[in-house]
Amino acid sequence: MRAEKQFIGSEYVDRLNNSPFFIVVDYRGLTVEHFTEFRKRLTKVDAEIHVVKNSIFRIAVKEAGLGDLTGALVGQLAVVTGRRDISASAKTIKTFKSEFDKLDVKFGFLDGKRIEVEDLVALADLPSLDALRGILLGTLQEPAARLVRLLSTPATQLVRVLKAKAEKE
Numbered sequence: 001m002r003a004e005k006q007f008i009g010s011e012y013v014d015r016l017n018n019s020p021f022f023i024v025v026d027y028r029g030l031t032v033e034h035f036t037e038f039r040k041r042l043t044k045v046d047a048e049i050h051v052v053k054n055s056i057f058r059i060a061v062k063e064a065g066l067g068d069l070t071g072a073l074v075g076q077l078a079v080v081t082g083r084r085d086i087s088a089s090a091k092t093i094k095t096f097k098s099e100f101d102k103l104d105v106k107f108g109f110l111d112g113k114r115i116e117v118e119d120l121v122a123l124a125d126l127p128s129l130d131a132l133r134g135i136l137l138g139t140l141q142e143p144a145a146r147l148v149r150l151l152s153t154p155a156t157q158l159v160r161v162l163k164a165k166a167e168k169e
Contacts, residue, residue, distance in 0.1 A: 012052065012060035012079075019081035023089060023108035023120065026075045027051070030102045038096050038103070047082030047089040065112075077106070086110055090124035 016022060027035060042049055054073040082089050086108070097103045108115040115123075126132070 008053075009056050009060050009063070012050075012057060013063045015050070015079075015081050016060060016064040019083060021082065021086040021089070021108060021110045021115075023080040023086075023093065024073070024106040025049075025078050025080060025093065026104040026106060027078045027102070028076045028104070030100070034100055034102065041092050041096060042080060042082075042089065045082065045088040045092050046084045047080055047092070049078050049080045051076075051078045085129040087123045087126045088128055090120045091128075094121065094124040 030038070039049055054077060057077070057079065058073055080089055080093065090108075093103065093105060097105070105117050105120055107117065108120050127135070
């Protein structure tokens, strides 16, 4: 392999190792303007997209220890990687696909495991990671808040009775 291809391959290996996920999309039919818009939207959710040569990407995936993608990489492919939440990236992809109908999601990888298109759609429908954390925190805090309200109710009622008695006199 030529030195340029080896450099590009090592760059992809680094990108795959630094990202907890990647999503492979077929961008055939997208204009440059649409692709630029898609790239901007992904940047907002801390993700990026790169057009990749299939043979180099196949080697990079194998070197990153993610398995063998022989036969899975066909067509004009681009790879979405990110540092944070896969659901935000999947949501961005789903929204963009519904608007322009030119993007075709092939598959993805999350923490070294292959994810099919149906699973990516399910991830896109989930709330963001921060929203899920908020829901979990609220669920954990509710019993304690209910206990505090229950314990403070008699004292509150006693104060109201004493205040009413003082106002009456």
